[in-house]
Amino acid sequence: PNHEAEYYANFNFIWKDALEQTKKHKAHLLIAVLSQDQSKLEQAKMFTKIAALCLDNKHALGFYTGAVVLEPSFYIENAKMLDDNRLPVYNWIYVSVYPSENGVNAYTYGLRNFDKLELEVCDLNIEEKELFFCIYDIVLHILTYDINLKDKDILKFEDGKEIKFIKSQGISVENESLKIIF
Template identity: 35%
Template sequence: MAENTNNTEKKEGNVLAGFVLYKDANMDWARFRKSLKDDWGIETEDEVKDGALVFHTEGMVVACSLMPNPVPNKEAEECAKNNIMWKDGAEEVAKHQAHVMMAVMNKFDAMEQALLFAKIAYSLLKLDNAIGIYKNPTVYEKQFYMQFAESIKQGEMPVPIMLYTGMYLAKDGLCAFTQGMTFFGKNELEVVDSKQQPDKVISFMFSIEEYVLSEDVELKDGETIGFSEEQKLPISVGDGISVKGTTAKIGF
């Protein structure tokens, strides 16, 4: 397919952050901890102080802080509109009256940090009053996020919740793009003016994202990529159309 780069560069000190949205401020810390232990084998002896729990696991620091109010300036509601797979997202998100700010810090490996973030978010979303998680630039619906996070238990990579994949209809076809590949040291990905159906485009994007991250490859200008012997899709690398910076565009 494409070249394996074995890119293991360390970018220490980066923070992965998000906001888990709740219908009310009744935070069941005990159930959260039980899920961490039962679902992921993560144990924490630390106490909840001033509505916050901070603990160390897998060589990283995790901080969860309860805020008994909505995310300010209707920021979450606006970003929920970016979720093309959650039709009533903005309306559902508007019901939140509290949120937990969560952060995973002291990263030594981008993939390990992203997977730990998903595990913590899963356990926070398991609470009955959870609605979803706001992770810029979108809000993921509770069950959607949990379903993909659950796949970590089978050794799978939950790409749809690790990256944002956007899609919109342009004058000459469907365009799709990623936000979040740069966190893993990769170029963002784009499909420009595709004539394929939306479900095929989004499925293709997820497949490419998983391939690039799981195989640690670099898509190079002028090469081709495909998921069969016959499929040879052109790759062009250059200035982004839907996102800023350098992107790898795949003809699909």
């Protein structure tokens, strides 16, 4: 509705034909999984399985997540991670990385679906691609271990890397977010 899918297709830098393919859509299917008994993570897993089944159709043009439109084959391949007891975070969380005057900024979209604060990075001197994958590693860690980060928390990785989080008003996201300090 209101050309939302076409607008958000522009945010998929991996799928080059996203906008062209999305413009072809004639209808949409809405999927919801609601449960008071299952965790947000279990609901997301169920949702992903249902969505992947729906996308396994020659007429499926894309999957609109609310922040980006994903290519059906990309979504389906990521959903298969569930078969190996891995989390398909690329299907659940959108990460936007963009240049700023003093480096690179980034933010997540989708962590709130898991009752977590969104993450942001401000003015970091790093390659955009490196930051993109680094944030996904952090997201995967948070969701895998159901970590509820708070202001001034430090996340320690097995390789000895430590990342600090500062809670403050969001810059690129609504409400409060956790700023990642490397």
